[in-house]
Amino acid sequence: MRGRVVALAAALVLSGTAGVASAKQADREPVRFATFNASLNRAAEGELLADLSTPDDEQARAVAEVIQRSRPDVLLVNEFDYVAGGAAADAFRRNYLEVPQNxxxxxxxxxxxxxxxxxxxQTGHDLNRDGTVDGPDDAHGFGAFPGQYGMLVLSRHPIDTERVRTFRTFLWKDMPGALxxxxVDTPEAGDWYPPEVLETLRLSSKSHWDVPVRVGRRTVHVLAAHPTPPSxxxxxxRNGTRNHDEIRFWADYVTPGRGGYVYDDEGRRGGLAPRERFVIVGDYNADPLDGDSTxxxxxxxxxxxxxxxxRPASAGGAMAARVQGxxxxxxxxxxWFDTADFGDEQPGNLRVDYVLPSRGxxxxxxxxxxxxxGTGLDRLNAASDHHLVWVDARP
Known part of the structure; x- marks a missing residue:
């Protein structure tokens, strides 16, 4: 079982012309899609659930207030530690999002x-060649415990869980032309990892998810990911090239004729159908012009x-860069297009968080x-080193 949907409100059943009219109206209303690397990760397994089980965690309160003031309809939260059964997601909604913050x-x-x-x-291999095989750098994705830096999709619209596709186990070597x-000490290209490592090493440092969300009569595929930092x-x-190919995965997935090599965790092959609507969301750890990415x-x-x-923008990002220098x-x-505040040291503030709708x-x-x-809400800039990015689009 690859997660679950939790319905906290009873469904309103409509019939006849009233139901059709409601569905058509939903098709015309803009939907706010958003992504937010909320930095709700913790150093040890179980800490996030413990923090969210009471309404007193200051960082979680600030994150919740950012979400409440932005009011996304569909939101990807990056760096939200995974807890089996969705207990952390339940606690975050119950104790923070559904409680007024300031x-x-x-x-x-x-x-x-x-x-x-x-x-x-863990992969069982010494991926960073430091002489050990069980460090956080030796896992399929950097982490001190399984699920650290996980992902969470929240939605006001129904999620079609039967059609969710996940690509957590897709092997890096199975991408044609993988980077x-x-x-650098040997003449052969692509030889940092020996063949026995490439036989098991996965592409996604977290995962890639295709989450279909039903908006009125339309389905919008929310394509969520969080590629590794290229540093x-x-x-x-090794991290820069992986970041590149994690990003490329979605580019191939949504481009007709390029996603035939893709297979999901259930063994189904192929990319997204050409007429399907989608929104790509997440912290992709890559700026178009600056930073360390390939x-x-x-x-x-x-x-x-x-x-x-x-190209969503903010005056706050422009002023922060000028002040920090x-x-x-x-x-x-x-x-103006920066989404993450990394201060005045390298790499500086960057645009790394994206909400990218399909052209349809x-x-x-x-x-x-x-x-x-200097404004009343600038205290919320400390909630995370990333900022929530949103796009209103009609499905």
Whole structure:
């Protein structure tokens, strides 16, 4: 079982012309899709659930207030430790989202999806060549325990759990033309990992999820992921190349004719059907122009023929970069589009969080929740080093 949907509100059953009219109206109403790396990860297994089991965790309260003030209809939360059975998701909704935070209106998400991820799941191999085989760097995804830095989808609209596809076990070597890392001391390309490692090493550092959400008569595929940061490695660039290919996975998945090699955790093959609507969401740890990512990594996604990049912006991000200076002064990209605040040291503030609707959807507005310093809500900038990004689109 790959997660579950929890319905907290009774379904309203409509019939006849009233039901048809309601469905048509839902089709026309804009839906706010959002992503937020909320940094709700903890150092040890069970800590997040313990923190969320009471309403007193200050960081969780700040994260909840950001969500309440942004009011997404469909939200991906990155860095939310996975707990089997969805107990952490239940506690977060019950004790934080459904409780007013500093005067913000509570928000209710009747539907949620979460599932296991690769972080902390050991490979049995010495992936970073430090002489041990059981460190957090030796797992399929960096993590001190299974499920650390997990993902959570919250929705006001029904999630079609029977049609969810997950790609947690897809092997990196099975991507045609995979950008496998090189050992710079040997002449062979892609040889950092020996064959026995590549036979089991997965592509996703967390997972890739295709979560169908039903909006009126339409289905929108929420494509969620959180690729590894392209850093914390050496000249072999094992994390940078993996970040590149984790991003490329979705670009191939949504591009007709390129996703035939894809297989999901149930063995079903192929990418997304050409006429399906989708929104790609997540922290992709790659900026189009700045930072440490492999050249062109996120541009493969932004330039995919069916992907629309509306470039959500904020005045708060622009002001933060100017005040902090340092590495930000040398950036080529506009700070208006930054989504993560990494300060004045390298790599500086970057655009790494994305909400990318398919071209078949009409975008109404978009933005980044980054309050301008000196305003009443700027205290929420400390909730995470990332900021919530949102796009309003009609399905």
């Amino acid at each position: 005067g913000a209106k509570p928000i209710h998400y009747p539907y949620a999806y979460t599932a296991p991820v690769n972080t902390g799941v 496998l890392p090189d050992d 914390f490695d050496g000249p072999e660039d 050249a062109g990594a996120v541009n493969r996604l932004l330039d995919a023929p069916r992907v629309r990049d509306t 340092g590495a930000n002064d040398g950036h080529r990209g506009s700070p 959807m009409r975008v109404v507005r978009d933005g980044v929740f980054w309050p301008v310093p």
